[in-house]
Amino acid sequence: MSTASVVTQTAEQAASQRSVTPLGDDRLWRWLTFSPALALMLVLSVLPLANLFVSSFQDITWSGGASTRSFVGLSHYAALGSDALFHAGIRNTFIFAFCAVAGQMILGLGLAVLCSRVTRGRVIYRAVFILPILIPGIVIGAIWKLLLNYDFGLINQGLALLSIAPHDWLGSSETALLSVIVVDIWHWTPFCFLLFLAGLESLPQDIFEAAKVDGASSWQEFRLITLPLMVPTIVVTFAFRLVLAFKVFDEVYLLTSGGPGTATEVVSFTLYQRFFTEDRIGYGSAISVAVIFIVSLLLVMAISARRRLGSTS
Incomplete structure (x- = not known):
């Protein structure tokens, strides 16, 4: 056989x-x-x-090391409508999330496009670009608090060399939230950069070679070929970063602690105050459920947009 x-x-x-x-x-x-x-x-x-x-439907108190629960119905959710701190947290969180994520997306995509065209030393460029994401949050808070310090911060010292008056970046209600947004952009742009670079390297190269043969410029190649092909990656990256931006806490806690006033009050810091500082566990649970609902709604919208783009491509 x-x-x-x-x-x-x-x-x-x-x-x-x-x-x-x-x-x-x-x-x-x-x-x-x-x-x-x-x-x-x-x-x-x-x-x-x-x-x-x-x-979230209960009022929880502690006595003798044991919890006492009493049903309060929807009173915690009704109280959200009159909680000025919660309103400020939601407003600032939306502003922070969309502004920070937009900056990270633009810078991350730009850096990824530039790095994809580098032929020598690409590993060195990648290592430099991803350094901020490797630094722990507590260290980032210390670094930027020193940089933005009113008295001896390097940024104000640089302004002094240009004969510009120093500014209290973290202590002014006009610039505190902007300063936190800049720190978050610096911290998380490498994450977007890595995802965009992986997406660029997975694109079919024969299309770009055909465009070069047809005499397309670099800008036409980016606008007419790269961007349309990168739309699914852009949508996924945007959704992922938007959800994570809604959970920002460490940067606000380390830099401003929600101040001055409610200028940098985000919903995660509001939850921390209500839940842990004030020991209002039931009300804090209601805030948590509301935040989960908002984030889930944004995630569903992002997934729907991703499917529509996938069906039309």
Whole structure:
């Protein structure tokens, strides 16, 4: 018997054995192997979310190390309508998120396009560009608080060399939120840069070679070819960064602590104050549920936009 006939006979036997195996047994085995991961996900995510939702309808107090819960219905959610701090947090969070993410997207895409055209030393450029994202948040807060210091900050010292009066960047209500946005752009632009660079390197190169043969300029190549092909990557990056921007806390806490007044009050810092500082657990849970709803709504809108763009491309 030849080798080819032996291989064919073995393949037929394996196919017959697979056909004999019931489909129900295969599905049961898949569920059995998947059930530990599913149970862990339920314990670590779904159950805490359910507890948070239930707590938002309760007033929770502590006495003798034990919690006392009383049902208050929708009173916590009704109180959100008259909470000036919550309103300021939502307003500043939207301003912060869209301005910071827009700056990160523009700078990240520009740096990615420039880096993709570099032929020598590309590894060095990448290493330099991603340095800010590797620095811990506490260190970033210390660095920028020193840079923006009114008395001895390097930025005000540079302005003094130009005969410009120093400015209290973090202590002025006009520039405090802008300063935090600039810090966040500096911190997270490398993240957008990495995603855009990966998207650029995955684009088909034959289209660009054909455009060069047709005499297209660099700007025409970017506007007519690169941008349309990068739209799915841009949408995904925007959605991902927008969701993360809504959770900003460390930069605000380290730089301004929500001040001056409510100039840099973001919803995460409002939640921190209500939940931990004031020990209003039920009301803090209601704020958390409201924030989760807003972020989920934005995520659904981003996914819908991504699907529409995918269907039209």
